[in-house]
Amino acid sequence: MPETQGNSESYNADELRRKYREERDKRLRSDGEAQYIDAEGEFEEFDRDPYLKEVLTRDPIVEDLEVAVIGGGLGGLLTAVSLRKKGIKSFRILEQAGDFGGTWYWNRYPGIRCDIEAYVYMPLLEEVGTIPSERYASGGEIFEHCRAIGRHFDLYDRALFQTGVESIRWNDDLARWIIRTNQGDEIRAHHVTVSQGPLAKVKLPGVPGIKDFKGKMFHSARWDYDYTGGNMDGGMTGLSDKRVAVIGTGATAVQIIPKLAESAAKVLVFQRTPSALAARNNSKTDVDWFRNQPKGWQQERVTNFETNITPGTHPESDLVADGWTDFFLRVRGHMGAAVKSGESFNPMDVIQKADFEKMENLRSRIGEIIEDEELAARMTPWYNYLCKRPLFSDDFLESLNNPNVEVIDTDGAGVTKIDETSVHANGTAFEVDCIIFATGFDVAAAAHKVGGYELIGRDGVSMDEKWKDGMRTVHGTQMHGFPNFHVVGAISQGTTSFNYTHALQMQASHAVDIIGKCVDDGIRSIEVTSEAEDRWLEKMKTPHKIDLVAYYRACTPGFLNHEGDVDGQPTFLGSTYGGGALAYNELIKEWRGGDQMLADCDVIYEAETVPG
Numbered sequence: 001m002p003e004t005q006g007n008s009e010s011y012n013a014d015e016l017r018r019k020y021r022e023e024r025d026k027r028l029r030s031d032g033e034a035q036y037i038d039a040e041g042e043f044e045e046f047d048r049d050p051y052l053k054e055v056l057t058r059d060p061i062v063e064d065l066e067v068a069v070i071g072g073g074l075g076g077l078l079t080a081v082s083l084r085k086k087g088i089k090s091f092r093i094l095e096q097a098g099d100f101g102g103t104w105y106w107n108r109y110p111g112i113r114c115d116i117e118a119y120v121y122m123p124l125l126e127e128v129g130t131i132p133s134e135r136y137a138s139g140g141e142i143f144e145h146c147r148a149i150g151r152h153f154d155l156y157d158r159a160l161f162q163t164g165v166e167s168i169r170w171n172d173d174l175a176r177w178i179i180r181t182n183q184g185d186e187i188r189a190h191h192v193t194v195s196q197g198p199l200a201k202v203k204l205p206g207v208p209g210i211k212d213f214k215g216k217m218f219h220s221a222r223w224d225y226d227y228t229g230g231n232m233d234g235g236m237t238g239l240s241d242k243r244v245a246v247i248g249t250g251a252t253a254v255q256i257i258p259k260l261a262e263s264a265a266k267v268l269v270f271q272r273t274p275s276a277l278a279a280r281n282n283s284k285t286d287v288d289w290f291r292n293q294p295k296g297w298q299q300e301r302v303t304n305f306e307t308n309i310t311p312g313t314h315p316e317s318d319l320v321a322d323g324w325t326d327f328f329l330r331v332r333g334h335m336g337a338a339v340k341s342g343e344s345f346n347p348m349d350v351i352q353k354a355d356f357e358k359m360e361n362l363r364s365r366i367g368e369i370i371e372d373e374e375l376a377a378r379m380t381p382w383y384n385y386l387c388k389r390p391l392f393s394d395d396f397l398e399s400l401n402n403p404n405v406e407v408i409d410t411d412g413a414g415v416t417k418i419d420e421t422s423v424h425a426n427g428t429a430f431e432v433d434c435i436i437f438a439t440g441f442d443v444a445a446a447a448h449k450v451g452g453y454e455l456i457g458r459d460g461v462s463m464d465e466k467w468k469d470g471m472r473t474v475h476g477t478q479m480h481g482f483p484n485f486h487v488v489g490a491i492s493q494g495t496t497s498f499n500y501t502h503a504l505q506m507q508a509s510h511a512v513d514i515i516g517k518c519v520d521d522g523i524r525s526i527e528v529t530s531e532a533e534d535r536w537l538e539k540m541k542t543p544h545k546i547d548l549v550a551y552y553r554a555c556t557p558g559f560l561n562h563e564g565d566v567d568g569q570p571t572f573l574g575s576t577y578g579g580g581a582l583a584y585n586e587l588i589k590e591w592r593g594g595d596q597m598l599a600d601c602d603v604i605y606e607a608e609t610v611p612g
């Protein structure tokens with residue numbers, strides 16, 4: 001159920017505005033996103049796959065295909081399932097990891113769980129027959145579901161695991177993409193879909209001395225259970241005599257820290273910015289309820305959730321009714337009251353009112369849970385609700401009461417240095433045995449940067465050259481100069497959702513419908529024109545229901561606002577289609593289903609289809 005409404009009389013809006021500005025300004029830094037280090041070159045060890053039981057050696061494959069699906073996470077899986085449903089048999093899934101799952105393959109840290117309700121987040125529940133055991137599923141269960149999708153739709157025999165794509169190059173004579181991999185493969189595919197995922201490129205804090213540390217260290221998305229012992233449920237016996245530093249207090253860290261508190265001798269939490277946390281209120285799935293849902297219920301619930309979390313909509317019901325929909329419910333309540341008052345009003349002021357209430361509500365919980373008043377004050381977030389990814393937890397704040405947990409709050413400064421034995425912060429060296437970097441991902445990187453491959457389109461023009469003066473796409477998913485190429489999971493110039501699998505499904509269906517049309521109509525290549533890109537860029541000016549640029553300019557730095565560098569570049573979320581995910585889906589469906597697609601594309605017929 002939604003949380004109780006905050007009391008609008010209980011805060012001073014001017015004082016909050018001043019406090020938010022002060023806390024943001026403290027954290028703004030001139031190096032912005034450049035403050036982070038990629039896990040490459042001398043840091044590539046942080047990107048190593050710790051889960052592989054054996055390294056695959058196989059003979060290179062040389063083959064012709066209809067479709068190469070790059071990425072075996074949920075984006076690639078949804079694309080492959082759509083291909084199966086369309087009866088397109090000639091495809092391969094290329095995945096550098098050892099299994100399907102994407103983010104759920106890589107992120108196996110203790111305590112991992114998804115904040116989006118499993119009944120809307122986990123796709124294809126009805127078809128695969130999975131019943132999530134809890135309302136908010138554990139990471140292990142979602143990973144298992146990804147594997148179940150692979151089995152159910154016979155995708156394992158179509159997958160090439162431990163296969164890193166090195167280059168994707170268009171060959172105009174063959175009208176095929178030539179894909180070369182680190183296994184020596186040469187795959188020639190009419191169409192390519194790419195789904196590299198926003199949470200794939202791990203990043204480290206750009207502080208000096210990381211390489212000097214002599215103890216154990218790893219990124220949260222490459223958990224080393226050989227060192228810690230235990231598993232995703234905890235029980236890390238290897239840490240019973242260890243002092244463990246966690247850098248970060250974001251979505252990942254707040255799940256890890258309670259588990260570390262149960263296992264480690266000492267946990268040192270290095271905090272730069274406190275997170276806004278609501279109660280999770282998880283519950284076991286009512287299996288009778290689940291089994292008695294009518295056919296098609298999941299899609300209805302997914303759409304209902306999306307409608308509820310889209311500003312400017314008027315949903316008739318709130319089927320999920322959780323912490324996510326609560327915020328938008330508050331905004332709607334205030335908007336309704338403002339309209340009813342008959343006075344003229346600025347919608348941003350009304351949203352701000354709902355936001356203050358929500359944050360006051362979350363702030364008031366902290367002192368009720370954390371026993372030490374001074375610590376409770378240091379754990380209190382001072383920014384608007386959507387400035388950072390909202391978090392949900394029933395054990396993070398609680399775990400800070402444990403005597404073996406120490407929070408080193410850096411008041412916005414962060415850790416400053418690492419040496420052979422210690423993490424430095426606030427002018428003090430803290431000696432530790434192990435450092436866990438819960439410092440997140442390069443969320444806004446383009447697919448080819450995340451995948452680490454060279455992408456060369458028609459006439460030898462690379463992706464980087466094409467975008468040197470700025471990104472140009474149609475729908476975020478198609479590009480002039482890149483025929484038969486489809487991005488699944490395009491956020492910039494495309495769309496996203498807090499329920500990311502919903503956005504993935506929209507774009508997977510889009511790619512596969514276009515591919516299906518090519519197969520059915522004998523289309524050799526289809527490529528959006530430069531003029532169509534111009535038209536989409538124009539359409540991208542459709543304003544968001546919330547002025548996201550103004551909203552994120554006022555925010556504390558983070559990956560959602562390019563670390564505070566909002567002006568001069570669109571914010572990460574501001575660069576999505578302004579009409580919202582549902583309107584985007586309608587728009588792309590109409591585009592591919594009618595005459596507009598052919599009008600917006602250069603189309604060459606006489607394809608030679610590859611038998612399945």
Ligand code: NDP
Pocket residue numbers: 113114115116199205206207247248249250251252253255270271272273389413414415416438439440441557558559
């Ligand atoms: P985030 O980017 O959200 O958090 C990184 C953390 O590292 C922040 O607390 C950041 O502080 C901190 N940090 C960075 N540099 C320093 C430094 N020099 N010193 C101290 N602290 C530092 O990454 P996460 O992995 O937590 O989450 C990424 C995304 O993954 C989420 O937004 C969400 O989309 C997804 N996710 C979802 C989960 C779920 O559904 N439950 C669980 C986990 C992840 P600061 O805030 O000051 O920048």
